[in-house]
Amino acid sequence: MVDMRALIATWAQKFGTHPDGAELPAHHAHCLGCGPDNPHGHRLSVTRQGDGVQAWHTFDDRHVGAPGIVHGGAVATVIDDFYGFLLYLEGGPAVTRQLSIEYLAPVLIGTTYKLEAHVTRREGRKLLVAASASGPGDRPVVSSTAVFVKVGVEHFARAADAPST
Numbered sequence: 001m002v003d004m005r006a007l008i009a010t011w012a013q014k015f016g017t018h019p020d021g022a023e024l025p026a027h028h029a030h031c032l033g034c035g036p037d038n039p040h041g042h043r044l045s046v047t048r049q050g051d052g053v054q055a056w057h058t059f060d061d062r063h064v065g066a067p068g069i070v071h072g073g074a075v076a077t078v079i080d081d082f083y084g085f086l087l088y089l090e091g092g093p094a095v096t097r098q099l100s101i102e103y104l105a106p107v108l109i110g111t112t113y114k115l116e117a118h119v120t121r122r123e124g125r126k127l128l129v130a131a132s133a134s135g136p137g138d139r140p141v142v143s144s145t146a147v148f149v150k151v152g153v154e155h156f157a158r159a160a161d162a163p164s165t
Helices: 004-012 072-083 087-092 153-161
Strands: 048-049 053-056 095-101 112-123 128-136 140-150
Touching: 004 153, 053 072, 053 087, 072 095, 072 112, 072 128, 072 140, 087 112, 087 128, 087 140, 112 140
Parallel strands: none
Antiparallel strands: 048 053, 053 112, 095 140, 112 128, 128 140
């Protein structure tokens, strides 16, 4: 279980300045997308690249859908979590409002993919973002857009105060 109060206490450091090329910190240790301590997770390692983020990711047998092919939900999980690293560059937390994934080609188990994401537009509290994944030979396999809405810490503090079941 994630200690929400401890997580919130670390946000000031995570949403601070990260120089170009810097490896960005995991959202938290048990995050499904990037947490190093989640045995079911993807363990994304993400770096800042200019105004965006970049990662190299290889899906393994835990993420299989059809034989040899990554489950579409696993791909969506990685893309959604990957977008979360853009928030470090935006200076504060946000939540996913809408996520669109276009699967351009099968995403294969054991193949390394390059992920890239950036903010395309800002509209008040809304962040419109785009991402792509490409495989060997820069072959595109996924294209995505999403809308994130900036929220205050109190959005997450409510979860910290909720009774656990």
